[in-house]
Amino acid sequence: MKSCLIVDDSRMIRRVAGRIVKDLGFEVIEAVNGQEALDKCRISMPHAVLVDWAMPIMDGFDFVKKLRALPGGDAPTVVFCTSVRDVERIVEALAAGADEYIMKPFDSDIIESKFALAGLV
């Protein structure tokens, strides 16, 4: 079974996104910030990462840059999931190594569509 790491400091978002991703056939792993996510990736690299931008301790942008620098860190498909809808920030996220980008609020159609575009489903 493919795994998806959901990185968000909001428990509600982790729960809602987790249910949608689970329905798409993924095993769900959670982290509350970028540092915890990075620690989990060092132990086992997930197939997909759904990551928020603004989080305490380590934000999503730093997390993605550090993830991509890890051995095997280029393998996971990274999808940002954030309320930031500014084009320049989207470009920054893609340059940092994100494959796709979701703007909150989202629904199951959006996550499924973005996962399909990223070749995950």
Next chain:
Amino acid sequence: MSDADRHGALSLNPSYYDALRRLTLELAGINLGSSHAFLVETRLSRLAREEGYGTLEAMVDELFKTGGSRLAVQVVTALTERDTHFFKDKTAFKRLEEIVLPDLQRKRGGGRIRLLSFGCASGQEPYGMAMLLHRMREQMGDMKVDIVGVDYPSQALDRAREGRYTHFDVQRGLPIQDLVDFFEAGKVDWVVKADIRNNVEFRDIHLLSKLDTLEDFHAVMFCGGLPHYSAPARVRVLRGLAGLVKENGYLILGEGESLSQMNFGFDRATNETGLYIKREMPVEPEIDETLKVPNGRTTFEKTSKRHKSLS
């Protein structure tokens, strides 16, 4: 299980549901199917609010009492509007990119070609064509492409003209790089950039009417609509489309859709169904009257004899 059981109390007199189903079949050739009552409730309630009616029943009452054609078209359009999103039919776009456009480019080398999105709803399909062409601009060389989207007059088509899409619209089917490249963020919505928008023209048209107000096209894309039509309406639409496609031009249908038993002057372009190429019409040899001589011989015969005598 009835619609009422499934979705709770319905607000219209039951006889209206059948009347609306018949109206839709008559005007648009589209069969709403057996569970159309819920569709009527959700789509027409919104239209009733937008048109300033106190209730859905008040709007439908007026429709059937006055027989207003403008309201009838609005009602039928609301009932038949298809849920669409960017690059919805991936197979059709793949065929456009990998077969149709390269072939047209190869055959014509340059000049101008015309593409039609038939039943374009809120415009994602023709804008998708324009985005695809932008990505293929080096391959397409000097070739200019005009894109036309047609559908019934509706608020969806008005939104298409503005190129304005919601947060949800731009996140279904549209790769994030395309959002960055081809859209601008408005205060609330996302708007297609002018250089893409200017490549696409939208026209109101009754899809079952005679299509002779439209010019010929080198390729017509018609995806997802065919299965909803009644059999006679399907023949009528396809016959109309056959008249719009230029010889050696393409008809691109949706995934799994086909011309079925009739060919309408098309041949399959590949082994799979869904992509058709318009046959060349046989050309009758033209007889040039000026070449005839009174005794029935042609100038060519005379020239031929003269040639023999000289040799």
